[in-house]
Amino acid sequence: MDVIQTSINGVVIIEPHVFNDSRGYFFESFNQREFEEKVCKTIFVQDNESKSSYGVIRGLHFQKPPLAQSKLVRVVKGAVLDVAVDIRKGSPTFGQHVAVELTEENHRQFFIPRGFAHGFSVLSEEVVFQYKCDNFYAPQYEGTVAWNDPDLGIDWRIPIDKAVLSEKDQKTPILNNAYLLFDYSVDLYK
Template identity: 50%
Template structure:
């Protein structure tokens, strides 16, 4: 695996090593030894998977302590634009974001530690998105910001008229009104 830290400290794009032959391919999607070697110490407690149609946008979400989550995200089928926003108050990159495309062809993964809002939008129908988390889901710990907040100015790579949101995600706060717990 190749670990590349993004412009924001703590966020890593991870490229797995693929072994291909006439049967297909094989790769390790997680190796504790490799992650520890890259300085990413994560104790995963749950794996999640979603199926979404083109335009489904899930985010921007996080959980506050004591249920703050680190996430290791990847795409099994289809493709997404994946976004992480730094909400660590003492960070020099507070409020900045990183956008990466994850898809079934590049097999890349994205490590999003606690202290970041996270979201993704699907760019193809029947996209399967999978992620490991370091803390269980806790509704009482949920926090979030509107996906299209003008202060964040995120380019999601899709026409905003194509975005499909949950009712919960339509009601998230603006970044200027958000008080980070990190």
């Protein structure tokens, strides 16, 4: 796998080595040893999958310590714009985001470390989206940040009148009013 650094330290794009032939393709979607050598020492404990239609925006979600989560995400069918937002108070990149298009054709994966809010918008007619988490889901530690916070400046590439949101995601605070944010000086992997 090739690891592409982004503008925010720790947030990376992973490109697998894809082997194509007349039968189709093959690639290794995850290798724990290589991931720890090239990206981060963590162990994924839960795999999730969602199916969504065009215009769905999910996010921006996170979990607070002691059950903070890293996520390794990818698209199996369709296309999304995937977004990671730095919500570590005191971080030099606090409030900044990285956005990457993940598609069934490019096979890219996106690693969102602990201390970041995560979301995605569905760009295709339908998407099947998979993500690995390095901590179990714990609703009592869940937090959200408004997907449309003007200070974040995220272009979700979906017209506002086509955006489809959950009730929860329609009622989230902007980053400056959010609670349960992270402290940049704390190592979230200890």
